[in-house]
Amino acid sequence: MKKQIAIGILWLLPFLNKAQNIVPEPIAGKIKTEIKDTVLNITTLTLSNGMKVLLKPTDTEPGVVYFAVLSPMGTSEYSNADYSSAFNAPQVVKMAGAGKLDQKALQKYLTGRKVSINPVVVKTYSVFNNRSSTADLATALELNYAYITSPQIDKARFEANIKETIDNYKPPVETANSFFRDTIALIENNFNTRYLQTPVQTLKAINQDRSLQIFKQLFADASTFTAIFVGQFDPQTIKPLLEKYLASLPATSKHKTAKDAVIYPPTGKIEKVFYKGTDTRAHVELLYSGFTTYTKKAEYVVDILQNELNKRLTSRLKTEDPDLYGLCIDISLNRGNKPYFTATLEFACNPSKTESLTKSLTDEIRKIEGDGPLQIDLKALKTEMISAVKGNQNSNSFWLAYLKKQSQYNENPADISNYPTIIESITPEDIKKAATIYFNGKNRIRFVLMPEAIK
Numbered sequence: 334m335k336k337q338i339a340i341g342i343l344w345l346l347p348f349l350n351k352a353q354n355i356v357p358e359p360i361a362g363k364i365k366t367e368i369k370d371t372v373l374n375i376t377t378l379t380l381s382n383g384m385k386v387l388l389k390p391t392d393t394e395p396g397v398v399y400f401a402v403l404s405p406m407g408t409s410e411y412s413n414a415d416y417s418s419a420f421n422a423p424q425v426v427k428m429a430g431a432g433k434l435d436q437k438a439l440q441k442y443l444t445g446r447k448v449s450i451n452p453v454v455v456k457t458y459s460v461f462n463n464r465s466s467t468a469d470l471a472t473a474l475e476l477n478y479a480y481i482t483s484p485q486i487d488k489a490r491f492e493a494n495i496k497e498t499i500d501n502y503k504p505p506v507e508t509a510n511s512f513f514r515d516t517i518a519l520i521e522n523n524f525n526t527r528y529l530q531t532p533v534q535t536l537k538a539i540n541q542d543r544s545l546q547i548f549k550q551l552f553a554d555a556s557t558f559t560a561i562f563v564g565q566f567d568p569q570t571i572k573p574l575l576e577k578y579l580a581s582l583p584a585t586s587k588h589k590t591a592k593d594a595v596i597y598p599p600t601g602k603i604e605k606v607f608y609k610g611t612d613t614r615a616h617v618e619l620l621y622s623g624f625t626t627y628t629k630k631a632e633y634v635v636d637i638l639q640n641e642l643n644k645r646l647t648s649r650l651k652t653e654d655p656d657l658y659g660l661c662i663d664i665s666l667n668r669g670n671k672p673y674f675t676a677t678l679e680f681a682c683n684p685s686k687t688e689s690l691t692k693s694l695t696d697e698i699r700k701i702e703g704d705g706p707l708q709i710d711l712k713a714l715k716t717e718m719i720s721a722v723k724g725n726q727n728s729n730s731f732w733l734a735y736l737k738k739q740s741q742y743n744e745n746p747a748d749i750s751n752y753p754t755i756i757e758s759i760t761p762e763d764i765k766k767a768a769t770i771y772f773n774g775k776n777r778i779r780f781v782l783m784p785e786a787i788k
Contacts, residue, residue, distance in 0.1 A: 509610020
């Protein structure tokens with residue numbers, strides 16, 4: 334027993350010896366509850382400020398710890414006018430250092446320490462994506478704490494950086510393909526320009542003071558946070574660090590959740606044909622969309638349907654047009670208060686084949702609706718999917734991404750244990766039904782880019 338205690342103290346010693354130079358010493362909170370999943374080796378803690386912590390120790394990468402801190406608020410909370418300031422808030426804050434250290438002093442402080450702290454703000458959540466050596470975990474947690482409790486801005490440095498970036502920016506030469514992609518993006522976003530600014534427009538729209546205010550708002554309530562640790566650490570000896578740097582974070586306990594702020598594609602049937610450029614090939618993209626119901630099974634069925642479509646369309650379309658190029662199929666289920674789907678199919682081909690290949694593509698979809706995949710093919714693919722997920726569980730990046738996604742949607746980490754059962758339950762009828770839902774054609778946009786010489 335004495336030997337075990339000694340080992341624990343030696344592991345923790347590097348943390349205790351580091352001077353607290355970034356922020357004043359936090360007043361530690363407490364761990365209120367602890368639940369251990371012995372099957373997945375995941376410990377779930379609830380801290381005194383309401384924050385949830387998931388601990389997944391592994392030996393996959395010796396001496397490395399990945400950890401993320403998620404807040405359920407993102408850019409969707411803010412108007413189009415504030416979007417650039419919100420999205421770029423992490424870059425504005427990181428440019429200024431943290432706590433009582435400016436950027437130069439912070440870099441000096443971190444010299445020789447393996448610490449990476451990377452805040453990111455996206456549509457429906459904000460997250461610190463962090464990494465450190467096991468020995469430098471205390472420093473990483475201290476710096477994460479400093480960015481949340483004492484973020485700063487350096488106006489002179491930021492303005493100089495923006496000016497230099499704009500001065501050196503060279504707008505890309507517009508090509509027929511870039512025109513085609515930009516037009517598709519504009520239409521698919523229902524002509525909402527929120528995500529369609531040029532780089533210079535985006536930079537000029539950033540207001541530093543507003544970015545700092547937004548950053549503070551996004552990380553104001555630790556009671557809504559989830560922290561995830563994956564890597565080489567001892568779940569017991571890490572606890573004092575969690576109490577010191579996570580349980581001490583301020584909490585308002587308002588439990589606000591992110592807005593959807595979804596921009597849906599236009600409804601109905603739309604056809605757009607453009608004649609531009611000198612490329613001898615035509616480019617075709619079809620977008621299907623609509624509202625749907627989300628379940629874990631539906632997500633896995635989409636993977637199988639996408640695989641089946643890719644196999645069938647590659648075989649048939651390539652036979653009909655040897656010049657076929659760049660066939661791409663993507664079906665996405667977008668979760669939220671009103672789940673919806675988008676299904677995109679695109680390819681390049683001989684200009685004379687755009688109509689016939691579109692017809693063949695639709696014909697193959699109708700065949701899947703009627704016949705579904707062969708049982709032998711479905712069985713082989715299900716076996717492959719189960720094997721792949723099992724193999725991925727040896728990866729730290731898999732566990733970090735999986736636990737972040739489960740936390741984002743407030744789902745149980747143990748759901749992964751049900752994956753084989755759900756996959757085995759999928760039948761050809763499920764695939765047929767999915768094809769009918771996602772390619773019903775009620776909302777379909779077809780874009781075609783033809784060589785200008787054909788016009």
